Amino acid sequence: MSNLPRLKQLYQAFGARDIATFLKGVRDDVDWQYGGDSTNVPWLQSGRGHAAVMVYVKALAQNEASFTVKAMMEQGSVCVVLLDVDILVKSNGARIHEEDAVHVVHFDEQGLVQRFRSRADTAAHEKAFNQKPATSP
DSSP: OOSHHHHHHHHHHHHTTOHHHHHHTEEEEEEETTTOOSOOOGGGOOEEHHHHHHHHHHHHHTSEEEEEEEEEEEETTEEEEEEEEEEEOTTTOOEEEEEEEEEEEEEOTTSOEEEEEEEOOHHHHHHHHHOOOOOOO
């Protein structure tokens, strides 16, 4: 059975900011941002469970973030999403535009997200997040 229809629903729910519906498709013990690099960027933090997902959601909501899905691919229980990411870091005005970023999504036997990982240009995200706000002359 394909997980692509479920994945599309999850991205639609997330894009509509329907987080309750999104969380219904994610295991309570999801491994979120698994294997993550050491970074202070809040939306790239690894963790377990819905609490870790909410750190991600809240961090993106505090900024202006949009995702444009370009392709979804599947092999067995693993789906790969190719997307463009745009984030305006509100605290300092820095922008991140990442073309062809990748999300890796692992599903369990019940069709729930078991593992999730953003494959991102971590250095670009850190640079933008940590940039000092521009000062007025």
